[in-house]
Amino acid sequence: MTGETDPRFLRSREAILNAARELLLESGPTAVTHAQVAERAGVGRATVYRHWPQAEPLLVEAMATVPMPFLDKPTAPIKEWLRRELTAIARQLDLDDVRAVSTTLANTALWDRTMDARRAQFARVLTDRLAAALDDAQARGEIALGLTSRNAAAMTIGPMYYRSTIERAPTDPDLIEAAINALGTWATDQ
Amino acid sequence: MTGETDPRFLRSREAILNAARELLLESGPTAVTHAQVAERAGVGRATVYRHWPQAEPLLVEAMATVPMPFLDKPTAPIKEWLRRELTAIARQLDLDDVRAVSTTLANTALWDRTMDARRAQFARVLTDRLAAALDDAQARGEIALGLTSRNAAAMTIGPMYYRSTIERAPTDPDLIEAAINALGTWATDQ
DNA sequence: CTCACTACGAGTCAAGTTGTCTCATAGAAT
DNA sequence: ATTCTATGAGACAACTTGACTCGTAGTGAG
Incomplete structure (x- = not known):
């Protein structure tokens, strides 16, 4: 056969x-x-x-077929892991193909059910993983969250996504640091 | 004639x-x-x-012809003004036509010079106005900025833009509050 | 090595789309 | 009333789209 x-x-x-x-x-x-x-x-x-x-x-x-940015399994301390992952995502968002796929997905999803399903799945994975990691970190006393953990993805990835697709400039470390600190009060500065 | x-x-x-x-x-x-x-x-x-x-x-x-979200002339106190403006932008981003225009702009700008010029102009206005307002607020002691003022647009609008176009959900007040607080340390809590 | 199988490229074809042009008409200025 | 001109309708060739046919050649089984 x-x-x-x-x-x-x-x-x-x-x-x-x-x-x-x-x-x-x-x-x-x-x-x-x-x-x-x-x-x-x-x-x-x-x-x-x-x-x-x-x-x-x-x-x-x-x-x-284009490798999209995701979040690896979290490792303690979460702040270190988060900084590493967000830096990786920022680097990915600087690639032309990732930017092309991201904006095409966001745009076509508005009128195409298949695309919308992919967008939803993509968003869900990022939100879930980040929320889980942060809830865990809070349970272990690493951070006192200043917002709902389900808002964390928008708060951290949002600025980098906007920077990449609307301002079309690379994300600088300052922005990543500010996003991390915006999540709440971290136990020890690292 | x-x-x-x-x-x-x-x-x-x-x-x-x-x-x-x-x-x-x-x-x-x-x-x-x-x-x-x-x-x-x-x-x-x-x-x-x-x-x-x-x-x-x-x-x-x-x-x-679609009215896009912008920032009105800043009024003191800046924190109040910012909360008002960001709430207005969040409401705008919930409208189908604004979302359609935003994502179409971000997407087509990658391959079309005319669209890219409009994207750049749009981004510049938002970044400039917000940076000017915040620099002013800092000069008047209203806030001690925790990041470059040119990062403020990405830090505040980014999360709402991501929420609207990738997560496709409305922005809640918590997210706006977190974004405002992420800009630095405000003099008096209001 | 041979053979049956099947994915393939090339080609044909009708139906639909695109960009251009012509012309009679009717809305607007005077 | 008269002149001007933007318009709708239609004709048209060039091109695109989606479907089909057929001979060829790469492939796996015996």
Whole structure:
């Protein structure tokens, strides 16, 4: 039985996904059409239609190939971990492809159910992980939270996201430090 | 002499801009095509081409008709003013059209020079006004800033923008309060 | 090595879209 | 009334889209 495991199938699939991601990055989501993807991927137009009859699921999958910023498993002390993770996210948000995927997600999600589901999942993971880590830190006396832990993601990632997508400038350490301190009162300064 | 002042011209122009804005709001930027705008506006397709030979400048102008959140002239005490302004911005960001324009701007600006110029101008106004107000407040001893005043916009608007476009939920007063307090140490609590 | 299988590129095709132009009409200025 | 001009309707070629066909060649099984 061939099909999903046929090397030819997989090769085409990869070439198409790569081409779609490149087009998104270089020219935006509207550039991801069957014709342009086929030409860029070096495959026939019919092949793209066979793999993805609709252009939009292709865009969704192509976006999923870009590694998005997440939060690693928390380690104590949380403040150190948080500083490390936020710095990593700031660095990620400086990459063109991450910025392209982020803003495309936020924008297309307003009119597309599939995209909105991905946006919601993405937001939920960040909010949940950060809230859990901070609740834990507070239980251990590392911090006295000054806001609901479910507000922590917006409070910390928000400024960096705004800096990257609206001001289009890199995040400086000051901003990260201010965001960390905005979460509440930390037990010991580190 | 007619032309720019001809009532017919102005009527078509308004109808086209309104239709374009509605289409953007309902179906996203890709829906703003000459054909769809013409049908929605109740004008001939040729008329849309006559007014805007390119679809993209039409989208730009249609977006400009949506009142975007800005910052009013600062009044003392700055903390009160800031709370009022940020609350107003949070309310604006809850409106579908403001969200549509914001995310479309952030997204299309990555590949379109005109859009990028508008994004930059928008960001600059917010950053400048807030920085000026805060520098002033600090000079008058109202606050001891905990970060560069040019970081204040990202620190305050960022969380609300993230909340609105990524988490797609309304901003609660706690978040605004936390953002205000994150700017530095205020002289008297109000 | 041979053979059956199937994903593929190239090509064709109808239907729809895009951008341009023409022309008669009706709304506006004088 | 008369002149001007923005408009809607329509015609049009060029292009795009989505679907289909067919010969070819890469692939896995025997």
